[in-house]
Amino acid sequence: MPDALVRPQATLADALWADAGTVCLSGTQALLRLLLMQRARDAAAGLDTRGFLSGYRGSPLGAVDLAVWRAGAAFAERGIRFLPAVNEELAATAVLGTQRVASDPERSCDGVFALWYGKGPGVDRAGDALKHGNAYGSSPTGGVLVVAGDDHGCVSSSMPHQSDLAFQAWQMPVLAPANVAELVEFGLYGWALSRYCGNWVGLTALSEVVESAGTVDLDLIQARAAAWAGAEAVRAASGHRPPAEGLHYRWPDLPSLAIETRLADKLAAVAAFARVNAIDRRIVEPTPAAPARVGIVTAGKAHLDFMEVLRRLDITTEQLAAAGVRVHKLGLTYPIEATRMRAFVCGLAEVLVIEEKAPVVETQLKALLFNAPDGARPRVLGKSDAEGRPLIAATGELRPSRLIEIVAAWLAAHDAALDRRAQVRDFTPPELLSNAADAVRRLPYFCAGCPHNTSTRVPAGSTARPGIGCHVMASWMERSTAGLIQMGGEGVDWVSHAMFTRVPHVFQNLGDGTYYHSGYLAIRQAVAAKATLTYKILYN
Structure with missing residues (x-):
């Protein structure tokens, strides 16, 4: 039952x-x-x-x-x-x-x-x-x-x-x-x-x-x-x-x-x-019997990336505590709360900051500790290591697969009992055999029945400029469409470009949503400048 x-x-x-x-x-x-x-x-x-x-x-x-x-x-x-x-x-x-x-x-x-x-x-x-x-x-x-x-x-x-x-x-x-x-x-x-x-x-x-x-x-x-x-x-x-x-x-x-x-x-x-009123949370706190020696600070989604890395490495929070690793998760990432951060680093020799993209937390932590006395000023690693070499990427998306090798090496360097580097390869992209099919990619295209299939075409010999919206996909189709500008600036780049070229005219694609949002200001600028271009207001 x-x-x-x-x-x-x-x-x-x-x-x-x-x-x-x-x-x-x-x-x-x-x-x-x-x-x-x-x-x-x-x-x-x-x-x-x-x-x-x-x-x-x-x-x-x-x-x-x-x-x-x-x-x-x-x-x-x-x-x-x-x-x-x-x-x-x-x-x-x-x-x-x-x-x-x-x-x-x-x-x-x-x-x-x-x-x-x-x-x-x-x-x-x-x-x-x-x-x-x-x-x-x-x-x-x-x-x-x-x-x-x-x-x-x-x-x-x-x-x-x-x-x-x-x-x-x-x-x-x-x-x-x-x-x-x-x-x-x-x-x-x-x-x-x-x-x-x-x-x-x-x-x-x-x-x-x-x-x-x-x-x-x-x-x-x-x-x-x-x-x-x-x-x-x-x-x-x-x-x-x-x-x-x-x-x-x-x-x-x-x-x-x-x-x-x-x-x-x-x-x-x-x-x-x-x-x-704290929303920062202490995830791992070693006991006095095995005092904390190093620490990890996480923030936002990067914390879950870190926890997934631990799972893949088969390391529990209890094992981290036994090895003297303290872990602190921040909810308020600016400004970081100073009293808890000072308490967190107390007694630590090194701190690894794991966060998305720019060193928002890392920079604040370094500034907080810069004038701290010996014993309260650990090394702080994050986007770079102790020697200034790149460590956790500040570009792209942070994912467990991009983090696992870094965390595995860092933990192994601090305690041999946490050495799981042998398990890293199962979670990183394997080498693939190279053949002609590797270069085959399906490019995104307009949906069947979408007006953009026809509205983004231009007469023979003409060129067009794309704008913000899915109609930007005309850029990689055979539609003589090139260039990109921020939302609301469509066509204004041509206003200045036209002053220094023999090209007499271009088409500018403009989504109807962008027109309502801010695109009409670009049209007003083009009219005021007496520029020669044709705006196509694309229906979505």
């Missing part, structure tokens, strides 16, 4: 609407659930808030709007408003408007918590609006999450993308979830942090995370969130005192050096909040 179902009443709708228990969530559904859970948390705390969602579709966040529309009227009935934005910077500007509600004497709610979303290039495009929003700040009963859909592997973008460095440049805190469950937990944490410190808070949504799905324990997340200390408790525990004029959105807030000073004060508030 088959085992009885644990939850026979479970339905697919539980992904959004279940109040407790375990649910299966996609990354996109996790973002919607975030808003619903925050609204419920506020109501339970006696706050009459509303939620606001705005952004621009683009892989890996290309289905957020569709998920909202599928949720139907129930989403709005729960107090969440959705604004499909024309483009990313207008979405960010709309989000800023929501943080003014708390100080409006005619407001219809206590405050608005907001979520902005966009793919990596959209973060760049909206940079000025996001930078201003973060500087002006959030409201104490609102808060802002900035969700960046990063495509580290250049799977669906014009180039690989990482938003962390832009967030750092704007002095915006950054959270790095490793899986779908952490998208939910860290999102709730981000709003709590935003309300305390006045910052907007960045949430990295890597394509490999947000385009995945997983089982999420709602009760565990709620329990962790319930344990976070509130503003008064944070100040009491940390000794933090905000400046007299506060950290949050206010008016008037005219151009002055006070905005810059307030940004520094906000990061001090982030440090205080993170010191009391």
